[in-house]
Amino acid sequence: MIERFRAGVLAAALTLLLTGCSAVMVPVSPADSSGLGRETVRVGIAYDSAGRGDKSFNDAAAAGIDRAKQELLIEASEAKTQAETDEARAEALRGLAAGGSNPVIAVGFLYATAVGTVAEEFPGTLFAIIDDDSVTADNVVSLLFSEEQGSYLVGVAAALATRKDRVAFVGGVDVALIHKFEAGYVAGVHSVDPGIRVDVRYLTRPPDFGGFSAPAKGKAAAARLIAGGADVVYAAAGGSGSGVFQAVAAGRKAWAIGVDSDQYATADEAVRSRILTSMLKRVDNGVFQEIQAFVKGDRAGGKKRYDLKVDGVGYATSNQQLGPYQSGMEKARYRILSGAVRVPVS
Known part of the structure; x- marks a missing residue:
């Protein structure tokens, strides 16, 4: 009986050692049956129609994703709107959520209506929206800047x-x-x-x-x-x-x-x-810190403010x-x- 117990502990330790090199391990308690502790975090990000390469707002958000890939070992899927309509924005978010991304980050206040719609469809997915606090839902977090x-x-x-x-x-x-x-x-x-x-x-x-x-x-x-x-x-x-x-x-x-x-x-x-x-x-900081919080187990909605005190803005x-x-x-x-x-x- 004791030998079987020791063998089980050794096998578990080896599993953690082998998987820790390639996946983000989110701490969970033994009672947690969600499986999050054994998954790679897959982040989705939806840009506006300019997408990467605008040398401004979208690129700042992209820099946060790139940093998270390197430092947090997350995987990422990216999308951008194909038209300047709420339905097109909703489709971008819906595609990311349906594909398994969690959290899903919406870049810009124009996504507000779409986030409100799609967050209801995917209650188990956390949505983060930059520059808007009009959507109040348990699975929506607003990233705001001074x-x-x-x-x-x-x-x-x-x-x-x-x-x-x-x-x-x-x-x-x-x-x-x-x-x-x-x-x-x-x-x-x-x-x-x-x-x-x-x-x-x-x-x-x-x-x-x-x-x-x-x-x-x-x-x-x-x-x-x-x-x-x-x-x-x-x-x-x-x-x-x-x-x-x-x-x-x-x-x-x-x-x-x-x-x-x-x-x-x-x-x-x-x-x-x-x-x-x-x-x-510093949209890059906001995006990175939100992903980091998710990895650590913070899945709550609400509002987060980035100002001079937290290096949220500067020159x-x-x-x-x-x-x-x-x-x-x-x-x-x-x-x-x-x-x-x-x-x-x-």
């Missing part, structure tokens, strides 16, 4: 860098989420000098969400703003930002500020030197020409962290 805080910091940089006391903001689509970027930017500019003028342009308004993927519109809007006197242009416009960079580079004496990821690092050589900094929205320092303005940006960061400054969201 974009206004990061935008405040690059607003400080814009105010310190302008030579004309006139800067600009280009928003992709005129919606509440992008208003947060605008509000933080304007507040940051005016914290340095209330007399600096901030010109604002949006590329489209709902129901047209194409402003996030219209570089030609971004270029035309930025060109008009520069012609009007602005010499720093902050683009919170997704893929349309590349057009803004082109207009700024053509102006030569103007600066561009990117968004979401370090766009200096990925921009074409022809425009790179004119990207002063970027507001970093890029790749362009050395930002150097003269960093001291002012860091002072602003400490004021926000200390609570001395509360950045507006609208």
Whole structure:
């Protein structure tokens, strides 16, 4: 009897040793019969129509997935919408969930309706949605970011860098989420000098969400703003930002500020030197940390906030020409962290 018991323990130990090299082992108690402790975690991620390669929002989310593959040994399936409709988005999520992905991550607030629908169809799957908290279900978690805080910091940089006391903001689509970027930017500019003028342009308004993927519109809007006197242009416009960079580079004496990821690092050589900094929205951290939490057994819905305190937002320092303005940006960061400054969201 004792020998059989020892043999059983040895066999179990060998099984764990052999499988631990190729699979993520989620701790479960002996009473847990779900089988999760013996499975590889398979994550699904649904991008918007731009997908990987937008050098902005989607690529930031993709970076989180890539990190999770390497560090957490997860498997991943990726999808993107084939049309800008709620049904197309639901089909993307449905395909991932039906294929065994859990959790399923939806990249962007436009997925809200689709997440609400598909989460009901797959109650045993956890859905995470970035930038939306309108869906309240036990199996839906909202990943939210304090974009206004990061935008405040690059607003400080814009105010310190302008030579004309006139800067600009280009928003992709005129919606509440992008208003947060605008509000933080304007507040940051005016914290340095209330007399600096901030010109604002949006590329489209709902129901047209194409402003996030219209570089030609971004270029035309930025060109008009520069012609009007602005010499720093902050683009919170997704893929349309590349057009803004082109207009700024053509102006030569103007600066561009990117968004979401370090766009200096990925921009074409022809425009790179004119990207002063970027507001970093650490979607990569949010995606990675949500997957990590799932692996550790956190399957609950709710809301998770990523702000300056948890490195959820920040700014890029790749362009050395930002150097003269960093001291002012860091002072602003400490004021926000200390609570001395509360950045507006609208």
